[in-house]
Amino acid sequence: MSRRDEIAANLATVQGRIADACAGAGRDPAEVSLVVVTKFFAASDVRLLADLGVTDVGENRHQEAEAKAAECADLGLRWHFIGGLQSNKAAAVAHYADVVESLDRVKLVGPLDRGADARDHEVEVLLQVSLDPPGAEHRSGADPADLAALADAVVASDRLRLRGLMAVAPLGEDPAAAFARLVEVQGQLRTQHPDATWLSAGMSGDLEQAVTAGATHVRIGSAVLGTRPRFK
Numbered sequence: 425m426s427r428r429d430e431i432a433a434n435l436a437t438v439q440g441r442i443a444d445a446c447a448g449a450g451r452d453p454a455e456v457s458l459v460v461v462t463k464f465f466a467a468s469d470v471r472l473l474a475d476l477g478v479t480d481v482g483e484n485r486h487q488e489a490e491a492k493a494a495e496c497a498d499l500g501l502r503w504h505f506i507g508g509l510q511s512n513k514a515a516a517v518a519h520y521a522d523v524v525e526s527l528d529r530v531k532l533v534g535p536l537d538r539g540a541d542a543r544d545h546e547v548e549v550l551l552q553v554s555l556d557p558p559g560a561e562h563r564s565g566a567d568p569a570d571l572a573a574l575a576d577a578v579v580a581s582d583r584l585r586l587r588g589l590m591a592v593a594p595l596g597e598d599p600a601a602a603f604a605r606l607v608e609v610q611g612q613l614r615t616q617h618p619d620a621t622w623l624s625a626g627m628s629g630d631l632e633q634a635v636t637a638g639a640t641h642v643r644i645g646s647a648v649l650g651t652r653p654r655f656k
């Protein structure tokens with residue numbers, strides 16, 4: 425089986441899973457965008473994905489993302505940055521990212537905004553919210569209590585557009601319960617920012633629970649591209 429055939433078959437399976445989850449939840453599959461997470465995979469795979477109709481790809485490491493986005497600039501893809509952001513790299517991320525899903529602290533807003541301005545484009549922003557219990561290890565994402573201030577900072581920027589929230593379900597917990605908390609947090613955010621309608625939730629292992637909860641974007645890596653290579 426060629427790499428193209430393998431990816432095409434996996435894509436069909438994932439699209440079927442999304443469609444089934446939508447049917448079960450009474451949702452229109454057109455409401456759910458598929459972001460294929462291409463981290464660790466070669467630019468040649470990104471090309472195959474674009475050829476197979478994928479429009480949105482996600483990356484989580486700046487150096488790798490920057491290189492791949494440059495190599496694939498002719499494909500017209502939307503690049504989502506979904507990884508941990510460092511303040512000294514944030515401006516550079518905004519040069520190629522169309523969507524930054526992992527904004528989790530006010531300190532990053534200035535550099536992201538300057539980076540977007542330098543390339544004369546707008547960057548769509550999701551606030552990453554932590555669904556971990558307070559004090560848990562490997563916590564990534566903002567504390568729900570800090571989201572209001574973060575949202576206000578994005579709205580006050582010139583080039584960043586607040587679109588909604590992103591979260592990763594904590595390990596060892598029923599993802600449905602975690603996504604239910606996420607939906608509650610989104611409801612609170614939307615009392616002040618009614619247009620923040622995007623909800624990026626769901627990965628290869630829990631996309632059904634995310635779609636059922638109301639995800640508008642699912643971030644799928646291994647179910648489309650296979651097990652990630654250990655080293656690039």
Ligand SMILES: *Cc1c(COP(=O)(O)O)cnc(C)c1O
Nearest residue numbers: 461484506627628643644645646
């Ligand atoms: C890697 C990654 C994904 C994709 O994970 P899979 O389990 O391979 O689908 C989704 N979201 C984030 C934030 C990631 O880092």
